[in-house]
Amino acid sequence: MANITCTDIVKAYGAHPVIEGLQLDIPDHEFVVFLGPSGCGKSTMLRMIAGLEEVTGGRIAIGGTDVTDLPPGERGVAMVFQSYALYPHMSVRDNITFGLRRQGASRAEIEPRLTQVAELLGLEKFLDRRPRNLSGGQQQRVAMARAMIKTPQVFLFDEPLSNLDAKLREKLRTEIRKIHMQLKTTTIFVTHDQLEAMTIADRIVLMRDGKIEQMGSPDEIFERPASRFVADFIGTPAMNFVHAEIVAGDRLTAHGGGMTLHLSPQAFTTLKPGQRVELGLRPARMDLCEPGAENALSGKVVLVENMGAEGQVITEVAGQEISFVTQAFRSLSPGDSVCFAISPDHIHAFDPETGDSLRQE
Amino acid sequence: MGKLISATLTRAVLALLIVLALGPILWTVLGAFKELRDIVTPVPKLVFTPTLDNFATILRNPTIRDGLLHSVIVVSAAVLIGAVLGIPAAHTLARHARKWGDDVQFFVLSLRFMPPVAIAIPFIVIYLDLGIYDTLFGLVLVYLIVTVSTVIWLAVPAFERVPRDIEEAAAMEGCGPAEIFWRFSLPVAAPSLFGALVFTFVLVWNELLLALTLAAQNATLPVVAASITSLGKEVPWGVINAATVLLVLPPLVFIGLLMGLLNTMVRSGPK
């Protein structure tokens, strides 16, 4: 078991910087997800921790040992690749046990461990098959078994589920989470899927263009996005953004886009009348209301999207599209006038220039 | 109905093509077992009393026997050394020098553009000076140009098709570069490399011009076979046919051996 410390990590390919001065501290036993849009440097970061990519600058320590200059095999880490990377010329059994056999472990040592991981991942029946004769999900399990059998200090996953269909992805996601609860091995999991990140992570490291945009628990990231970018990236349906201006009055009020909204004065202590802000309204935090309720918005229904238990209602409010989620969507149809509201506590405000959150607490 | 006709027609054309392609080979094989009078009859004979005399003649003839031996030695050595030098070079090119890989590959290929005559004559001069004219060593040396370049040219794409992830997964398990090459890249690329080696083998096995110009006493089988055809009026057709069959056999044996090697290599890993 081990904690991971990355100090001032820089990575450049030629003159093109990919990671710029990244600081990261991952405590022992934690399940961390690197989340971010494609090309933001998640894989590069993971591969530098694995030792598959050299750092241009900075140090990486695992379990207190500086591993920056160690080859991948000596870092005590195991990695699961997006493509599974199983050895096609070996049976599943040989794939899983290769690392142990290479270290010269005896049969008596290997057998019980093989049985254990095979059982954990439901691979008992497939041990004598070749990888190409397995389905994608089974291949991914073999890749995980191969990583697990050596009981590494750290597990690294690079988008391990993105080649699987939605149903299987969900199932394996739950399995990975359960296995982590059992083994408690420090894990870094890379994904570009925010839902996957939210469901699986202890902590999310949200990256953008080679920098950490925000680091925190899924709840923190969802409820207190540090920037407009984070707010926009996290949550489905995506957040609504409205340009507005703080107006004078006895309550903290923003006005813009034909809407007048009260904000939480505890959250935004520094807002001054006349200041321009960009408000963020999460669809999931809004619902139908009586006309005249606090923060009520009225608009015309443009489209209703059925999501099963809930529906996303896209409305037009003073020329701007605003969507919200409600369970009572079945009574609505395009053209209807609706009234919906959001509690002041759930309104986010960002600096329109920098995109930084203006929330203080 | 139209479908049936077109299907039948396709089959007929295919059958014709196969007969056209395989006919001469079959005829040669048959001829190798015929006596001369069965071959030179105006009406071709399909039924005849087979004889091994032709093969006996060949294997008793010291020139041909030596030619066969020389061919086996020279070609095996050239292909073997070509593979030992060319395959690791191709892996390195494919993995670590992709930037220049295309240029190197083209340069290597361009060696094959040169007409053999263009190098044969300078080689005669150089070989005479070095005192390796008409030696098996000299032939191996000149064939190495062909084998190394062909092996590299064909093996680079074979290694490029090996997923990089597999090599990285092996590195994660602690394997060094040599071990990764030996235990992973090579076995995974083996089926394509196998084709490359067979192609290279056949290329030099059938090589006539360089062998003709650079060796006299130490002639290889194609040179000997070519000389039989110019024996004079009394052409020993049966013997020529048998010689041809003998010429074709070693590549087949070679392919068989490689197949066996491939299978054991692919199956092994650490015990």
Ligand SMILES: Nc1ncnc2c1ncn2[C@@H]1O[C@H](COP(=O)(O)OP(=O)(O)O)[C@@H](O)[C@H]1O
């Ligand atoms: N070998 C490489 N050479 C040059 N640029 C690279 C290389 N690998 C990755 N990059 C660049 O680095 C950036 C980050 O890539 P990556 O870490 O794979 O992103 P992610 O995994 O977040 O999608 C991308 O812009 C990509 O083009």
Ligand SMILES: [Mg+2]
């Ligand atoms: Mg990636």
